[in-house]
Amino acid sequence: MMNIQTVTVIGVTGTMGANVAGIFASFGDAKVYCLGRDIEKVKKTIPRIVKSVKADAIAKNLIPADFSMLEKCVAESDLVFESSKEDIKVKKEIAGQVAKTLQPHAVSCTGSSGLSITEIANCYPDRLKEHFFGVHMFNPPYSMSLCELTPTSFSDKEMQAELKEYLSKKLIRTVVEVKDSPAFLGNRIGFQFINEALRYAERFKDNGGIDYIDAILGSFTGRSMAPLVTADFVGLDVHKAIVDNIYENTHDYAHETFVLPDFVQKLIEQKKLGRKSGGGLYQRVKYENGLVRQTVLDINTGLYRDVIPYVFPFADKMKKYIAEGDYQKAFERLVNNHSLEAEICRYFLLDYIVYSLYATKEVGYTIEAADDVMATGFNWCPPLAMYQALSTVADVPTLIRENLPDVCKKVNIDELLAEVKPSKYDYRLYFKSGR
């Protein structure tokens, strides 16, 4: 096992930086230099880090530092983890600084959620390039165990294997090796789904739009949070950065589904970024008398209105069956209902399976990678488990041909589905009864 005793986390005042520092200080039991631009801000972050793993005992492992101490901290570190702003310029600049004192044995990682790892690696001198990896964790890492490990063509294979072992055994991460491709695997699949949901919200804005689509793709379809609630949670600016990056740098069959809808662009311009800015797609209005109203953007008018408690017979039946553990009956409702809403739901779930399998061929190394990233990074029913779930009531290839005729024209479905395997994840726990 790799012996990592000292770690420097750069950019520790950010959400991910703080949480990642917590993981190294707890499971890794490493001394962690918590480095940020403003040391006072770093000091205020320490209690948050302690809370993120619910352990006061790690406080002694957390040492505040600022950029003036970067070279010294790096010189002492066995592992350096950069978690700065998602901006290639900033990351390259930091890489240049890290390279100055990075020890010959040490590992250097970036927590980038989608920038080119190779481009950052190129900031290192040749002898250190091979020690550089992308290590992308998901938020919050204490409950989401996914860790996407991205080597570059320079990477030392032995070190890669050791790092993988350290991340999985010592830090208790679900490590998935992925290729250096925009947004890697989890976000490629997850944000394809979410952006397509945004596009459908625009397309069906006269049926209700945002909350209409969320009501069709709620937790009864194999996730804890509806997709557009998730977009608000992630932040629309972050969402945009991810889908723009994928749109500009990849060209797969689902290319157009990564185009950000205009109404989202407008919200971003108005600084309505989601939960962090007090509202985005949804807005919670709190009155002085304590009354809380859940409102949602009406895409047509640009105004917020009350969320509508939609009643879709197929969805209501599914929820009722799921509540009683009758999953097959729930899936039968989904498969056999002829309403527009059931059609949309089927389209999304089936395209999710197809796109996941497609993306993992491009970005991952195994078909199981798609399952691991979606289960442990998004807490969504992973694609192979979704396939298995629907297989209990129907022939999934036939369903795909019937419901995704356009996708079938662009993708060799038979070839893709030929590799389907039973999932190691239990689909039952992802299908919830509720909105």
Add this chain to the structure above:
Amino acid sequence: MSKVYILGGAQTDFERNWKKEGKGMVALLKEAMADGLENASLTFDDVKVLNGDNRVACFVGNFIAEKYVDQGHLGAFLTEVDPAFYGVPSARYEAACASSSVAIDAAATKIRADEYDVAIIVGWELMKTVESRIGGDYLGRAAYYDKEGRGIDLPFPKLFGKLADETLKKYPELDEKRYMDALAKISVINYSNAKRNPLAQTRKWFMSYDQASTRDTETNPLVGGRLGVSDCSQVTDGAAVVVLCSERFLNERGYEGKPIIKGYGHRTAPMLFEKKMADNEGSEYTLPWTRQACLDAYKRAGLTVDDIDVFETHDCFTSSEYAAISAFGLTEPGHEYEAVENGLIAFDGDKPINPSGGLIGCGHPVGASGARMFLDLYKQVTGTAGAYQVNGVKNGMMLNIGGSATTNYVFIVGAEQ
């Protein structure tokens, strides 16, 4: 006497919060039963056919669903799980946290007496339906509620905190720091074992010796006397199914390599904690009836502690696992810390306790815990425990207690030869 074979079973993922999933007891039981029967190579149709000849019965272990989910008559409730259970004899057994052990005992007795050929045991509890303080009050009914529970905030942590006090009192030569450190190490062992168990509640949680041994902090507050949160088992939703059968059924099906119940012990100590302690005065043990239940099981099995390769114990609190160490006979009473310090009970030790993670690591859905431990012994003896398999297990032993070590249940499960 006829032998009682164990065909298999299943537990639910103890990480799950069924309320958050919008599911209740029906879903829990449907999933657990489907998985348990499948593991035991039985189908609902088999149950129907067996029931046609009155050869199968069900035994439900649950402590207090009346409070947590407003439901009683739990034996009959299995008819809601599947129509195959229509007409199948079924009843609920209760002994607080030892409820599913008493269900297993009743089931084994019926098989041993040659009255049924197949016995299906399901232990379950849904505890996340209420917030933890209300749940803690419900659990107070496992003690003498009027005297030890009513109006008391978190009664059980307090009772097992008292057990810690009494342990120190009983063994004056036992250094307090040494004792508290042993408790912290017990917690750490259970948490770290749970990391290998894919169905353990705390498999992603962090715990370290520093964290467990530093009590009275924001993240490790005291919950009962000198015990901290790190000394506590979890609030858990879950179910565990175990299927027992007769030799006749085993031969009909041609199964081989199925383990048997080799022995059991069942002793009831005084209900009130104070009386329990007064009662131990003539004994070297803090919990003499717990020790006696272990001795009874050894005697019935014709085995000694030397023959046992793995233990699952009732670590509802670290202080109860501590007491179990000498009750099993792993050390002399008063010297339990030795087994913690010298690695005897560690996962890679000679006598591992709770490779599953136990109640602290795997979780403690109270009515399910006895069946869950029993299932884990089955897995260990049949070499099917996966990543938490202990090497070369022939015999395993479990201790499941109800209340403040009031009901004491012990089973020894082992390979037939």
